[in-house]
Amino acid sequence: AAGILAQSAKGKISSANDLGLIAYGRNPSPSTAAGIGRLDALSEYEASNTAFGFQLGLLSKPMPGLRVGFSYRSEIKHETEGDLKFSAEPGAPEATLNAFRADPRFQDSSEAKLDINLPSVTQLGLAYALDAYTVYGNISYTSWSSMQEFKIRYNDNSSTTKLDWKNSVFAAVGADYQFNPALVLRAGLYHDQGVTTDETRTPRTPDADRTGISIGAGYQINEMVKVNAAYQKIFVAEAKVDLSDSDYPDAQSRGNFTSKFEINPNLLLVSTDIAF
Secondary structure (H helix, E strand, C coil): CEEEEEEEEEEEEEEEEEHHHHHHHHCCCHHHHCCCCCCEEEEEEEEEEEEEEEEEEEEEEEECCEEEEEEEECCEEEEEEEEEEEEECCCCCHHHHHCCCCCHHHCCEEEEEEEEEECCEEEEEEEEEECCEEEEEEEEEECHHHCCEEEEEECCEEEEEECCCCCEEEEEEEEEEECCCCEEEEEEEEEECCCCCCCCCCCCCCCCCEEEEEEEEEEECCCCEEEEEEEEEEEECCEEEEECCCCCHHHCCCCCEEEEECCCCEEEEEEEEECC
16 A cells, blocks of 8 residues: 655744853853843744655565554655744843844744654554454654754754754554453553653653553444543653753853653543444
């Protein structure tokens, strides 16, 4: 099988620049030093775009009870153009930002641009049915290395956030048990690799390795109605952030940031299938 993908995306990216630090760098003095970390210019970029890609799929039944599937979804490149606006942080005098407005780096733009290459995904899956049991397996390879940076271009300038994401592998196993004609029981386990590192992880992307365990059931109420329910517990590795304003040129006015994230979500899903 083959198909064309049309993907619509809409997003907003916000950040802050330390005007006090920039002012101190231009004119070191006790008065400018007092503004470091207190006088920020907030920037916000917002845009939407539609882009296209393709998908390929193959399903094989090499022996009774066994199904093997392969799919490939192409990389999709979004070339966005939108509005970039600057404002003073709450509580900071607008005059502080206005003093920098002569610098094109702090001027609004209605033609700012940001390109994002969303990754290709390659998947291999299988299902093997034996009496009342069906066993499943899946492995997916996502080429997240297509996303190396966020680079907003505006007013003949640019602002870059370094990502350096790496490719990742997702692996999962699961099983169904047909307890009786109406009730099916389900369980599964997966592991998903994180795509970033402590040196490039940002508060926008607190990503890390994660493992999930799930249980569920489906009940056929009658010929038309089936109810499904599932619970999943996700264990996420501690995600550390260790950003430095000396990492790369565009980080110089952003300061140092060290933190950690502890994320352990629980998911509950209930759905109803109705056949007419």
